[in-house]
Amino acid sequence: MSAGLHVLGPVDEIPVGEGRAYSVASEQIAVFRLRDGSLRAVSAVCPHKGGPIADGTIDRAVVMCPLHQHAFELETGCSTTGAGPLRSYPVFADGSQNVVVRFP
Amino acid sequence: MTALASRTGRSTPGDTRRRLVVIGNGMAGARAVEEILARGGAVQYRVTMFGDEPYGNYNRIMLSHVLSGEEDAGGIFLNSLDWYRENGITLHAGVRVEKIDRFAKLVFSDDGRATPYDVLIIATGSRSFMPAVEGLYTPGGRLLPGVFAFRTIDDTQGMVSYAQQDHHGRAVVIGGGLLGLEAARGLQSHGVGVDVVHSGGHLMNAQMGPDGGAVLRRSVEALGIRVHTSSRTTAILGGDKVRGVQLRDRPDIECDLVVVAAGIRPNVEVAVTSGLPVERAIVVDDHMRVPDEDEIYAVGECVQHRGEVYGLVAPLWEQAAVLADHVTGADPSSVYLGSRTATKLKVAGVDVASMGLQAPERDTDEHVVFSEPSRGVFKSIVIRDSKIVGATLLGDSRKVAYLTQAFDRGLPLPEERVSLLFDLGGPGDEAGVAELDGDAQVCNCNGVSKQVIADTVKGGCTALSGVMDATRAGKGCGSCKLLVRQVVEWAADGAVAEDPTAAYYVPGVPLEKAALMTAIREQGLRSVSAVFAALAPGGAEDAKSKMGLASLLKMMWAGEYIDERDARFVNDRVHANIQRDGTFSVVPQMKGGVTSPEQLRRIADVADKYNIPMVKLTGGQRIDLLGVPKEDLPKVWADLDMPSGYAYGKSFRTVKTCVGQEFCRFGTGDSTKLGIQIESRFQGIESPAKLKLAVSGCPRNCAESLVKDVGVVAVDGGRWEIYIGGAAGAHIRKGDLLATVDDPGTVTLLAGRFMQYYRERANWLERTYSFVPRVGIEQLRAVIVDDAEGIAARLDEAMQRSVDSYADPWAERNSPFTPGQFRTSLPLEVLPRVPVR
Numbered sequence: 001m002s003a004g005l006h007v008l009g010p011v012d013e014i015p016v017g018e019g020r021a022y023s024v025a026s027e028q029i030a031v032f033r034l035r036d037g038s039l040r041a042v043s044a045v046c047p048h049k050g051g052p053i054a055d056g057t058i059d060r061a062v063v064m065c066p067l068h069q070h071a072f073e074l075e076t077g078c079s080t081t082g083a084g085p086l087r088s089y090p091v092f093a094d095g096s097q098n099v100v101v102r103f104p
Numbered sequence: 105m106t107a108l109a110s111r112t113g114r115s116t117p118g119d120t121r122r123r124l125v126v127i128g129n130g131m132a133g134a135r136a137v138e139e140i141l142a143r144g145g146a147v148q149y150r151v152t153m154f155g156d157e158p159y160g161n162y163n164r165i166m167l168s169h170v171l172s173g174e175e176d177a178g179g180i181f182l183n184s185l186d187w188y189r190e191n192g193i194t195l196h197a198g199v200r201v202e203k204i205d206r207f208a209k210l211v212f213s214d215d216g217r218a219t220p221y222d223v224l225i226i227a228t229g230s231r232s233f234m235p236a237v238e239g240l241y242t243p244g245g246r247l248l249p250g251v252f253a254f255r256t257i258d259d260t261q262g263m264v265s266y267a268q269q270d271h272h273g274r275a276v277v278i279g280g281g282l283l284g285l286e287a288a289r290g291l292q293s294h295g296v297g298v299d300v301v302h303s304g305g306h307l308m309n310a311q312m313g314p315d316g317g318a319v320l321r322r323s324v325e326a327l328g329i330r331v332h333t334s335s336r337t338t339a340i341l342g343g344d345k346v347r348g349v350q351l352r353d354r355p356d357i358e359c360d361l362v363v364v365a366a367g368i369r370p371n372v373e374v375a376v377t378s379g380l381p382v383e384r385a386i387v388v389d390d391h392m393r394v395p396d397e398d399e400i401y402a403v404g405e406c407v408q409h410r411g412e413v414y415g416l417v418a419p420l421w422e423q424a425a426v427l428a429d430h431v432t433g434a435d436p437s438s439v440y441l442g443s444r445t446a447t448k449l450k451v452a453g454v455d456v457a458s459m460g461l462q463a464p465e466r467d468t469d470e471h472v473v474f475s476e477p478s479r480g481v482f483k484s485i486v487i488r489d490s491k492i493v494g495a496t497l498l499g500d501s502r503k504v505a506y507l508t509q510a511f512d513r514g515l516p517l518p519e520e521r522v523s524l525l526f527d528l529g530g531p532g533d534e535a536g537v538a539e540l541d542g543d544a545q546v547c548n549c550n551g552v553s554k555q556v557i558a559d560t561v562k563g564g565c566t567a568l569s570g571v572m573d574a575t576r577a578g579k580g581c582g583s584c585k586l587l588v589r590q591v592v593e594w595a596a597d598g599a600v601a602e603d604p605t606a607a608y609y610v611p612g613v614p615l616e617k618a619a620l621m622t623a624i625r626e627q628g629l630r631s632v633s634a635v636f637a638a639l640a641p642g643g644a645e646d647a648k649s650k651m652g653l654a655s656l657l658k659m660m661w662a663g664e665y666i667d668e669r670d671a672r673f674v675n676d677r678v679h680a681n682i683q684r685d686g687t688f689s690v691v692p693q694m695k696g697g698v699t700s701p702e703q704l705r706r707i708a709d710v711a712d713k714y715n716i717p718m719v720k721l722t723g724g725q726r727i728d729l730l731g732v733p734k735e736d737l738p739k740v741w742a743d744l745d746m747p748s749g750y751a752y753g754k755s756f757r758t759v760k761t762c763v764g765q766e767f768c769r770f771g772t773g774d775s776t777k778l779g780i781q782i783e784s785r786f787q788g789i790e791s792p793a794k795l796k797l798a799v800s801g802c803p804r805n806c807a808e809s810l811v812k813d814v815g816v817v818a819v820d821g822g823r824w825e826i827y828i829g830g831a832a833g834a835h836i837r838k839g840d841l842l843a844t845v846d847d848p849g850t851v852t853l854l855a856g857r858f859m860q861y862y863r864e865r866a867n868w869l870e871r872t873y874s875f876v877p878r879v880g881i882e883q884l885r886a887v888i889v890d891d892a893e894g895i896a897a898r899l900d901e902a903m904q905r906s907v908d909s910y911a912d913p914w915a916e917r918n919s920p921f922t923p924g925q926f927r928t929s930l931p932l933e934v935l936p937r938v939p940v941r
Binding site for chain 2: 012014016020050052053056058062063067069070071080081
């Protein structure tokens with residue numbers, strides 16, 4: 001994984017309250033656009049059975065994997081239902097309303 | 105050669121192990137040896153066992169099964185002769201020990217052998233008690249031919265072969281206790297007519313009081329066994345073989361066979377002869393040691409411990425463990441303090457459980473009794489100082505696990521004593537959770553064991569929803585939720601935290617469904633985000649609540665609903681069912697399961713064009729295209745050019761039909777036509793849980809209408825039966841008959857009215873198989889058929905609005921509702937895929 005900032009595309013590609021998956025430098029990332037407009041980014045593959053996290057249902061705090069309803073905190077990636085953690089990434093929208101994710 | 109080798113091996117001069125001799129090879133003796141071996145005793149001891157019977161060790165409790173023919177005699181052995189050989193145990197089977205020389209440390213047996221010991225265990229057990237009855241024995245001192253005890257394999261096999269001989273068609277069993285009733289039932293299975301003669305005032309008087317005994321008598325008599333209580337047998341009639349029994353003050357009973365089951369007596373003769381302390385049985389201390397004898401132990405039915413003599417197997421296991429702790433030195437602090445005996449068994453096909461007192465003894469004792477003789481059910485519980493001190497249960501063992509636990513541990517009891525006797529208001533649990541093994545799987549979907557749930561509770565999580573969240577037990581098909589609740593209650597010793605969210609329609613909004621609907625209507629909340637903002641604590645969204653709210657709002661507002669796609673589950677966003685590998689399944693509508701060559705050709709072309717890995721017929725009579733990537737969904741729908749079959753939603757799914765009168769020679773109604781009509785009308789209607797329907801053209805029910813949420817059956821005379829609340833999935837339930845009506849139009853009307861009522865009243869994810877019994881079929885019939893509440897017109901109108909607002913979701917293929925609606929979320933790396941066949 002290459003450290004630094006990566007531009008993923010326009011924020012408007014992500015409907016409010018939903019997530020979309022991106023492939024960045026061999027990493028799979030699910031980016032969510034919360035109803036307050038803020039963004040969250042976590043790894044896109046559920047550690048439980050490989051479910052597509054970007055298809056999950058979210059609120060302000062967690063995302064629920066669509067396959068077996070494991071829940072993960074969007075801020076930290078930690079599971080609230082006993083699964084392994086997702087990786088979480090700093091993410092923001094830049095001045096031209098593009099999604100930017102930072103790899104450590 | 106082998107035998108010789110093992111014989112010399114035992115007397116190897118270099119073998120410095122001490123000599124352990126066991127008198128008795130029954131369940132107690134063999135168990136004690138097993139426990140000793142389990143503690144590494146083979147290193148310390150050379151073991152020699154004497155057994156009266158010429159066999160290995162068998163499970164005496166199972167003899168009643170051998171008698172009834174359910175079990176083969178060979179099938180009840182606990183330890184075969186091989187086991188003795190493999191463990192280096194010298195077994196003298198068929199050899200009786202006559203005397204112990206405590207000073208020379210020798211036992212003398214009837215084969216003339218004197219066997220030295222360093223440590224001795226006496227496990228001589230009991231024998232059948234033979235009452236003083238004239239004519240029981242021949243002049244030669246043997247039992248009269250046709251008289252049997254019921255204690256050993258030989259007794260049992262003798263009884264079977266005698267009963268099977270010609271003209272031996274009637275038997276009398278002396279003794280109406282546990283063993284006597286087992287013998288009576290077993291003999292019946294050989295076609296023998298049986299009378300039970302019991303000297304006590306009621307059956308099983310050692311385990312229960314007169315009221316329970318009377319109920320048991322009814323159940324036993326219902327099996328065809330005649331019962332004579334308060335009847336003493338005074339003589340066995342017949343000089344050369346049994347011809348009858350004579351009773352005091354009663355007419356004689358003719359019979360060919362007599363079984364004596366009048367109790368057991370401990371075998372103490374060897375101990376008495378050898379000068380050991382014997383009262384009612386051989387006296388032992390808390391280490392199972394005979395007082396003043398450092399090297400002599402006794403165990404099982406032949407011992408008297410703190411004044412008690414036990415005739416059950418459970419105390420024996422406990423005694424054997426303590427004995428082994430001391431004989432091997434594994435745990436010198438181990439003590440046996442007596443057993444609280446709770447018995448749970450099946451006697452002659454009747455469930456019987458008893459523990460502690462049979463009846464109240466003090467004025468202040470509470471006595472809770474329920475008696476239903478016609479069903480053979482009797483329950484009696486004696487309570488002292490709010491603790492159970494005794495219980496008898498007959499014919500219904502469902503609460504036994506809980507009661508046994510409450511009795512053993514002195515658990516606090518519910519205020520409402522009747523709930524000790526019954527599970528009120530819920531379906532009965534088949535097996536008591538207390539009896540489940542720790543590794544028993546409670547949730548079969550997510551593989552959660554009883555132990556995991558119990559550990560979670562012990563870890564401080566005592567609310568049902570919390571445990572379900574933490575373990576995911578009950579979060580699959582949901583059919584185990586009741587069991588999960590019971591395990592949580594059991595693990596929390598009744599101290600389950602109140603779970604206020606359980607009553608809420610969805611966990612994130614603290615309102616029950618009716619109050620929630622009122623608030624939504626009054627405040628005009630038309631979107632999920634508006635509901636959270638207005639009604640959730642702090643206006644907080646809750647992911648778990650979104651789907652249920654979306655369904656409710658759509659039902660309430662129909663065309664006026666503001667559809668926020670993020671409130672939907674992914675299936676409802678992309679109108680397909682997500683699969684384990686992140687691909688989707690596509691099920692086009694096929695009304696009533698009727699298709700055409702043209703449709704089939706198109707489906708086949710689509711399957712070819714998109715390399716569909718699996719094409720599968722569904723249980724709802726449709727065709728499922730599995731393994732479709734999300735990005736292909738719009739193209740697949742376009743090429744199919746068929747409407748959605750809604751195989752993914754919490755909604756009306758499908759109507760299964762049979763061929764019906766058009767073709768079937770048995771058909772009495774046009775089931776396919778009605779099925780298609782119903783499906784056309786209610787397609788896509790969202791509901792608290794999925795709705796599966798069926799229409800059958802005759803009572804042969806080929807479309808399985810009795811196990812559908814709504815099932816319709818054509819009956820002769822042009823009439824139609826409507827069943828509701830059936831299920832045949834995770835839960836099996838036969839539907840309740842709602843009404844029988846004259847025409848298909850009324851079927852559609854009432855089905856729609858029921859579904860609307862269900863949509864308005866059912867909890868989120870509550871299937872009709874729960875909803876219908878919860879509300880009650882009478883109430884439903886009153887509302888839906890008789891319009892007792894005057895809401896029928898409103899229900900019909902609400903349903904009509906939903907019907908009118910239907911739009912085929914697969915039409916979104918041309919203009920996606922949201923950006924990237926059908927963009928892949930699938931990671932690029934290969935995930936587990938549905939296997940291609």
